[in-house]
Amino acid sequence: MPLEGEVVKVGQQSIHMIVLGFASAFIADEDIREDFQYKIKHGKEVYISRSDKKHRIEVGTTLRFSVKSFDEEMLHVCGSLIPTNTGSVQWLERKAEESQADSVTEKSISNKRPVEVLETDNLVPYSEKLKSENHIKKSRRSKNRDS
Template sequence: MEALKECCANIVVYLHPSKAKKVEASVYRQLSSLLFKFNESLDGVVLTYEPKFSSNLAKILPGIHPYFGVRFEAKLLLFHPKPDMLLEGEVVKVGQQSIHIIVLGFSSAVIADEDIREDFKYKIKHGKEVFVSRSHKKHRIKVGTTLRFSVKNFDEEILHICGSLVPSNTGSIQWLETKAEESQAYSITEKRIGNKRAAELLEPANIVSYRKKLKSENHIKKSRRSKSRDS
């Protein structure tokens, strides 16, 4: 899935003097406050963090409360969806007007009917709402399907994604993968057929005849050479 990136950030956390005895715990606490919120400086939503303290020195700020700045490097995993990126999520609701998806368990996404390609048709089968592809009957989107969709826009405040199923490389991941496997298998078969044709040429009978042909050619050549030598 796109929209996930790892980065290293140089961070300074200013701690209250009362936290001087438990600096690490306080830093972790500060870092955890970044979770599941869009951070403009990092340009993404922090999903995990791993601080690395290279020094036990901190800069004390002068003032009534001498806060001290702890400098460290943190490895962060960020979620940063941008338009046209491909995301994956689980379908939690299907309706005639929209498909609702949850990405990575925390971000909600919705695909409005106008962003669902015309190939998909809304149906109610056995009391359950589904979108079925007109061209590939096995391509279905229902509750529980893992869906690949492209990002239209991202609400950084509530981490809400507006998605689209217009691109052809979007849809049910299961179906897309099956299709990819099939096409891969097809290309392998094609190759095999190609190889088979080549192998057919190498069949013993052909080889003999070919050898004979070669022999005869060689013979001719040889004879030519011999002729020239002779001459």
């Protein structure tokens, strides 16, 4: 079951969050995808995705994770970032919008009619469009404009 929480502490061994404003949640390093790499950037501890550098988990990030277990007495949740539909909510929503836009584009491309290939037999040569005295025929509109 997916759940969202706000990250309050990031460490090399774990990520700690607050869920629903009062329950604590914990994700151990073995439950963090291999794609995420722990780093210290500008004095802040952060997990950064190797596949997309914009996918970051740091203090203040709203994180979507799957629930592994729940302790009712302590109101403590153990979670996991192993499933692909987990991570920073902001990044996940942006990716969902992009993939939806891509699918709409693909549908519009596939719905277009195929381009018809012109056959040379059906084409009228340019010379036949000329009058006998080798003047280009003008439409009535262009004749009226010239006057």
